[in-house]
Amino acid sequence: MSRPRVLSGVQPTGALHLGNWLGAIRNWVDLQHSHDTYVCVVDLHAITVPHDPARLAADTRSTAGLYLACGMDPDLCTVFVQSHVRAHSELCWLLNCITPLNWLERMIQFREKAVKQGDNVSVGLLDYPVLMAADILLYDADLVPVGEDQKQHLELARDIAQQRINSGFGSEDHPILKVPEPLILKQGARVMSLTDARQKMSKSDPNEGSRINLLDPPDLVRRKIKRAKTDPVMGLEAGNPERPEASNLLGLYASLTAQTTAEAEQACEGMGWGRFKPLLADAAVAALEPIQKRHAELMQDPAYLDGVLAAGAEQASRVADATLARVQTALGLLGTAASR
């Protein structure tokens, strides 16, 4: 029997942080053993906001390197770059034509990002969730492991598949696209900013101190944790809405030391911040050290990484092209003689 399929991705926008790792990548690493797992670096998504073309290729390579350094094994899963598989852009166009505009206008992330950009909002930013739906639907993914912030985009992908494609062009017995399920694990799904625990940790926060990047050197990690916002209360606890900093940092500590939040809470309940912060810093440094070491090695060997990405793109294209052809046929496109 074939294994259930997983698809996910991260944008190569600047440095990846603890939220990306704990909310997404770390879960992929477990899933690759039991699921047919596809993970891509979503470079086409990264250009939906103003970007630096001189950095995109290097960031894409570095992000792919981080996938491997975090434990994604090309012998167990398929790692590729989104723009290397043309079907992503092509399916996006087909889905654009059947997706109501007002479904996109109500997307929370679009509204948040658009506000920040004033008059300079691209069509691509509005279209971001349709491209993401194409990413997922091309692979007939059963599960999409993401952080909490992606829930609405996943719902959109499901609605496009079910309400617009399957209901509109298929039949109940012959659905054209698989309707995917989000996989949002409780722990790590919402890592908050170190400087404002009511906001999520984010690559786009202008304050570098708000996040710990996976490639931050140990002294910087320690400094950021030392400066992280706290409260005047003694003792660490999770789940108290009056104490978002305590919840966030304790949750991080639990995730980094492979404990449940309840276990970490019990271990740290009597501690003041002065005792807890160095413990958290040690845990973060220890968790990141092997990732950084492996990433540095991979960056020294571009031929190896290129080989992994080329094989990944080939395998991904095989699956994606078949799905694209299915949708093209359902929509009534003629197709080439060879494809008929």
Ligand code: TYM
């Ligand atoms: P990106 O790059 O913004 O985020 C990548 C992944 O990291 C998760 N994440 C977090 N998890 C916990 N706490 C945080 N503070 C935090 N910040 C980010 C995100 O939920 C995500 O899982 N739109 C996607 C990229 C994408 C994608 C896809 C994902 C494009 N196509 C297809 C899955 C399937 C995104 O958020 O990228």
